[in-house]
Amino acid sequence: MKTIAFMTGLGITTVSRALKDAPDIGAETKERVRLVAKQIGYQPNRAGVRLRTGKTNVISLVLTLEEEIMGITSPMVIGITEILAGTPYHLVVTPYSSSKDPLGPIRYILDTGAADGVIISRMEPHDPRVTLLTERQLPFATHGRTEMGIVHPYHDFDNERFAYEAVRRLVERGRRRLVLLEPPPHLTFHSHMRTGFERGLKDFGAESVSFHQVNIDYSLVAIRDAFEKLMDSADAPDGIVSGSGSGAIALIAGIEAARKKLGEDADMVSKVPSDFLRWLRPEVMTMYEDIRVAGRELARAVIGHIEGRPPETLQSLSQPEFQPPMASLR
Amino acid sequence: MKTIAFMTGLGITTVSRALKDAPDIGAETKERVRLVAKQIGYQPNRAGVRLRTGKTNVISLVLTLEEEIMGITSPMVIGITEILAGTPYHLVVTPYSSSKDPLGPIRYILDTGAADGVIISRMEPHDPRVTLLTERQLPFATHGRTEMGIVHPYHDFDNERFAYEAVRRLVERGRRRLVLLEPPPHLTFHSHMRTGFERGLKDFGAESVSFHQVNIDYSLVAIRDAFEKLMDSADAPDGIVSGSGSGAIALIAGIEAARKKLGEDADMVSKVPSDFLRWLRPEVMTMYEDIRVAGRELARAVIGHIEGRPPETLQSLSQPEFQPPMASLR
DNA sequence: CATCGCTACTGTATCGTTACAGATTTCAAG
């Protein structure tokens, strides 16, 4: 900026104000300043801005290590950066060691003013992170919803709809005894998925087979073993709704360990974050959750929140996309 | 710092120097300052430090969008942050639109001083990014090696060894006519893998079936179609080495589209970043590439480079881990 | 012609930190 001031013969203050299009600077002056700035490739110094104004131009993605297992981070990060690319924001990834202290990274960001906005996930109905962020007025967006009467920006996948449609498809194939491999009970979307599942059972006329021994957060081995036992029992289901793609892999292994066959003894519908499962097991019906789109929506939502737009306009719900069977494979 | 100075009755400069353990500060004074600093939870202001010293305490992970497809980003990010957690460094993710301009993000970081160190991947034998970073003296570490006589920090997977061992295993199963689904030719590890493959053919006595129509960067559909054609031809191979996990999925589809059967008409060895393939297709022999470990190594390497340790001590090569068949499944 | 209001511009202080050039005290040596 000093250079621009010297080159244009103006004061540093004038240059600063011209570049942010302040109303008390002459039109021609602004033009000159902008021209010179472009010529010398001026980029504002982030440390200077941050020190003076407190604006960091950073969005922080706060991750739990559980998410890694599901391979969700990649597309999420890509989606977010796609949006941030057109803005001055950088993306900083802040992980924390699992369930140890969910508030830790949030406190750090609040205390050190490390970011202008935060993206969090694995939401719970009463989520202390949302309380804290709201109290301290740090803009944020959540991947998943809460149920605490606080209106905040979010993006979510319609898990209720997913489970409902999954049941519909299984019943269409003549299946009547259904299980749900569900999310862990403390997460908000557990009840969403459960509700959709049960509404489906009622509307389409099927019954539920209990399977609460494991959930999608368990290891693949644990899920497989539990499901093998169930498939071996007299209570074996003939239709399966899997709340996660990796869970589906373990369920399939469980079915096979019990010497049953997918597509004959049982059908399965799974939510998936990629189309690997469809390639390897075309007999599984899959509904695609586009995490990359989620990343984009969340980035837009935090930025909207930072810019002061009302939270209720920064909420979105994405619908499950049923993936057509891979016809060319058969 | 002002607060600490006031509380201890010392000057701000003294506090600053005491906290960095300068030799001209009394031992007792240092102790007092440290105590008070801990009490009030002092954290240095990053903008202040950065403005004054130019040190950003940022490591930048420069990603291509191709990597997303392979789902490599998640574990890489987790691995890096595991190491950074014990340091003042933050991780900033800087993506760029594919092959458009690989130097773009590097230039940005150099011009704006956005990071103290950079991690790059998808290395080429003569990589302009390495030239530029070396010239401009910005510390970096690469995921993959180069061949330009510049000694720099890297971490790599031993792809030569992988292909060599893969051939051994196929020959052990009686396979003699082998194909390699290889990396794109412009990347350094293309020749590594090729070399290992050919050395294996010679040492174990097998022959190569040409398959250069596609590589692991092609779409799954393209790979499947090309491989279906090959499997349908008179030239069909009976052993397959796949340079990527997702490639393997497409190859399997190609085999099946040609009405052949894996484990009977042909065997396959694939490099994999997770164990999904082993769960879903236990008949595929897999060698695990631990990307999370790669992330850790790369983070250690950049930091080492920043701290001025000699590059030749910051290089590592990880060996393929052959994964035992999933016995409990059978 | 003094006063006012408006437009266009500018100097100074400040954000938190550290480099640098002192300042003060103490004590041993001459």
Added chain:
DNA sequence: CTTGAAATCTGTAACGATACAGTAGCGATG
């Protein structure tokens, strides 16, 4: 005593940006 060196400590300036409180010029008003 004076001198000097060593050990501690400190004030000021600067990094790059912006908030704020001006100033200067000029035409319109009464």
